[in-house]
Amino acid sequence: MMTEYFATLGLPPGQYTADELRRRFQTRRRLLLRAMDSPQGASAARRGLEELHLAHKALQRVRANPAPWPAPKHGASADDARDARLAEMRALIQDSLEGGLLRHSRRTALLDEGRQRGISAFHTHLLIAQVQCGDPSLLAPWEAELTTGRSEESRAAARLAAAVVLGLGVFMTLLRWVSETT
Numbered sequence: 001m002m003t004e005y006f007a008t009l010g011l012p013p014g015q016y017t018a019d020e021l022r023r024r025f026q027t028r029r030r031l032l033l034r035a036m037d038s039p040q041g042a043s044a045a046r047r048g049l050e051e052l053h054l055a056h057k058a059l060q061r062v063r064a065n066p067a068p069w070p071a072p073k074h075g076a077s078a079d080d081a082r083d084a085r086l087a088e089m090r091a092l093i094q095d096s097l098e099g100g101l102l103r104h105s106r107r108t109a110l111l112d113e114g115r116q117r118g119i120s121a122f123h124t125h126l127l128i129a130q131v132q133c134g135d136p137s138l139l140a141p142w143e144a145e146l147t148t149g150r151s152e153e154s155r156a157a158a159r160l161a162a163a164v165v166l167g168l169g170v171f172m173t174l175l176r177w178v179s180e181t182t
Helices: 002-009 018-035 042-064 078-096 104-116 121-133 152-181
Strands: none
Touching: 002 018, 002 042, 018 042, 042 078, 042 104, 078 104, 078 121, 104 121
């Protein structure tokens, strides 16, 4: 994914100064903003700006911390590799947030990145929720499997949540039906 960030800025992968990254970012940004003036290129320019901002932010973070994503060491346990993947995904999610919110296009890109890293879409969504809420213990995806080690209280809470979701679905269906009949 890092090579895509460099390509977005129009640079070959390598070490660059903060000034060089900023100059490339501003140049590309200026071109994309001009392209937004034309009705034909507005949507493509908007997507390009999103990608450009994400790439610039990620490369700035990497420049500030040259080894942000530790690779599993030889002989490292599976837990260490899993923790490294989770840390990588959390860093990518954090870079993708805008004011605590995540655009749909960036969420889709994060889901694809998670799949490439061996993280399911479900767990990627949980990681997104953790990062957005700022609570790493919220819905911890690998600490316990959903089917084992659950107390009776947690099963009751899960049943209640399922009933609420089902009730909400029925309510929305009835609401749609009433609006269509009137």
